[in-house]
Amino acid sequence: MFLSQLDRKEKPTFAREKFRSKKIKMANNRTFTMIKPEAVAKGYTGAILDRMVQGGFRIVAMKKTQLSKAEAGTFYEVHAERPFYGELVDYMSSGPIVAAILEKDNAVTDFRTLIGSTDPTEAAEGTIRKDFAESKAQNAVHGSDSDENAQIEGSYFFSGREMY
Numbered sequence: 001m002f003l004s005q006l007d008r009k010e011k012p013t014f015a016r017e018k019f020r021s022k023k024i025k026m027a028n029n030r031t032f033t034m035i036k037p038e039a040v041a042k043g044y045t046g047a048i049l050d051r052m053v054q055g056g057f058r059i060v061a062m063k064k065t066q067l068s069k070a071e072a073g074t075f076y077e078v079h080a081e082r083p084f085y086g087e088l089v090d091y092m093s094s095g096p097i098v099a100a101i102l103e104k105d106n107a108v109t110d111f112r113t114l115i116g117s118t119d120p121t122e123a124a125e126g127t128i129r130k131d132f133a134e135s136k137a138q139n140a141v142h143g144s145d146s147d148e149n150a151q152i153e154g155s156y157f158f159s160g161r162e163m164y
């Protein structure tokens with residue numbers, strides 16, 4: 001089941017492990033991103049998408065949507081034991097986000113370079129987080145950290161027929 005098909009009132013019962021147990025086609029040319037709530041609210045969506053396209057990424061799939069608390073909790077469940085988890089879940093479900101699957105050679109690594117460090121005060125000049133992030137928590141964009149997670153995260157949001 002895909003996240004987009006869930007009844008928003010239902011707590012998601014799936015977990016990353018379920019996706020891992022399926023045979024996942026590994027690819028090193030796609031990553032998954034979200035433009036986070038504070039960046040969307042500030043009207044940065046167009047400028048951030050432009051950075052991605054100018055950075056050589058092709059948009060395979062894209063949508064504007066809002067995560068429920070349960071969905072945000074599931075998406076970030078790898079951080080469940082971290083002290084910032086509760087705030088992260090509240091923040092990520094606080095307003096609409098823009099989700100996208102992006103394509104480029106070495107997509108995961110190159111996209112992490114394009115967005116910069118988690119903490120914008122440590123992010124390199126010219127990176128998306130340096131220029132658009134508010135803080136370490138409200139840091140404008142998400143980028144997958146591995147090919148496997150790119151596949152899992154993209155599948156949360158998009159069905160095969162939404163990818164072009």
Ligand code: UDP
Nearest residue numbers: 084088117118136137138139141142143145
């Ligand atoms: N985060 C936070 N405080 C921290 C570390 C992370 O609020 O000390 C938030 C931040 O929004 C970050 C997300 O949790 O983007 C996921 O953390 P991760 O370490 O995976 O950073 P990322 O991969 O997004 O750079």
Ligand code: MG
Nearest residue numbers: 142143144145
């Ligand atoms: Mg991460």
